[in-house]
Amino acid sequence: MEYIGLDLGKTSSQICILSEDGVFVERRIKTERESFAQLFGQRPKALILVEASTESEWVARSLEALGHEVIVADPNFAPMYATRCKKIKTERARRPRIM
Numbered sequence: 224m225e226y227i228g229l230d231l232g233k234t235s236s237q238i239c240i241l242s243e244d245g246v247f248v249e250r251r252i253k254t255e256r257e258s259f260a261q262l263f264g265q266r267p268k269a270l271i272l273v274e275a276s277t278e279s280e281w282v283a284r285s286l287e288a289l290g291h292e293v294i295v296a297d298p299n300f301a302p303m304y305a306t307r308c309k310k311i312k313t314e315r316a317r318r319p320r321i322m
Contacts, residue, residue, distance in 0.1 A: 225269035227291075231278045238262070240269075254278055256285055263289050274298055 230237040232254055240248045252258045259282060263269075268290055273279050275297045283293040 225267060227269050227271040229271060229273045229282070231273065231276050231282060233278070236278075254282075256281070259285050260289065263291060266291075268292070270294070272296055 225243060226241045228239040234254060235251050236254045238250045238252060240250070242248070250262075252262060263286055269292070271286055271291050271293045273283055273286075273293060273295050275295050279295050283295050286293050
């Protein structure tokens with residue numbers, strides 16, 4: 224199964240494809256139904272991650288209609304998708320004493 228990430232824009236979208244063979248491909252296409260149908264209609268079933276945006280609903284429906292599995296991820300709720308570890312600095316930097 225291929226893994227695909229989509230960064231949708233109003234006029235063009237960036238696509239990253241990781242094939243079963245480990246080949247990584249990046250492309251930019253127009254954000255139009257015809258462009259998505261042309262590119263994804265020929266591809267084998269893939270797991271596609273799409274960032275939630277204005278265009279994500281119609282894009283997700285179009286890709287699902289082509290037989291792909293689509294996940295629409297909300298970037299404002301990242302903990303739902305992965306765990307993050309942020310180092311918290313607890314000590315203040317000490318100032319040198321002036322005598």
